[in-house]
Amino acid sequence: MPLPRTAGGLSLDDLDRSILNLIQAHFPLVAEPYKAMGEELRISGEEVKARLERLKAGGFIRRLGAIFDSRKLGYASTLCALEVPEQRIEEVAGIVNSYPGVTHNYLREHRYNMWFTVIAQGNEELISLLDDIEARTGLKPLNLPAVRFFKVRVDFQVKGEIGVASDG
């Protein structure tokens, strides 16, 4: 029976899925973490490491490490939106993406179609970055910094049937 295929062409089995489900929010903070994961999954630490290498190489794991709260590190952050004419999307995306402080940028289905996050070493630097984007694109970003935080918890549940075409 063939293993389910993914968009990337690399197939994942149940063990890979278990690893991915475990490793997002339950990484063991111990001296030998891969051995500890192996104990939980009843495989060797060596196999855990090998599978992680493969998952990383295959593009399923973006990175493994500490995910910081930028505000706690003294950085300022915000979410911005632009209303970009269809024919200018590539051009404007290129400009917006050129800043290291722009970490995420997504095209969405709305009149405000380009949504991006900005992290900077303080509010002045942040506003200056946005002013720069406005000057270079001729478009003024909507600036929507959080006024109340309720939740950030990224922990995707990896299920068995993947590769099914979505309507998104």
Add this chain to the structure above:
Amino acid sequence: MPLMDKELVRALQRDIPFSDRPFADIGLLVGSSEEQILESIRSLVQNGTIRRFGAAVRHRELGINANAMVVWIVPENRAEEVGTIMASFREVSHCYQRPTAGDWPYNLFTMLHGYTRQECRATAESISRATGIKDYELLFSTRELKKSSMEYFRGNGEDEMT
């Protein structure tokens, strides 16, 4: 922040090695012991500076192709209560209140992820029922234009002063 901690942040924001003792290896980079590194991480997780220690997965590669930013119009006097209810949904990964501006009337933002758009719509409907908020829109992403991790304290020596 003391110099040591900035170095630690720099070391930790890269991928940790797939080695037998990855924290000992990080310790070698910054001149600390394995136990000191582990203690530092635990303490940073405890105080929320490290939001999460683990893997960031590429969810689109895993078939999680429906990603909706759902935006809601919530009366200010209900924002705290409604945001808390929204955050309690497992499918909601992010929940923030943000300002409104000009022609943008939505003040609560929830990120929903699913395998299909229908899944996301159904979750949004559940949230709407649970909160009584009927004014909302789902803004599905169609393209990931950029997804990168922030490099904190990139350091050219200038931020080394304590």
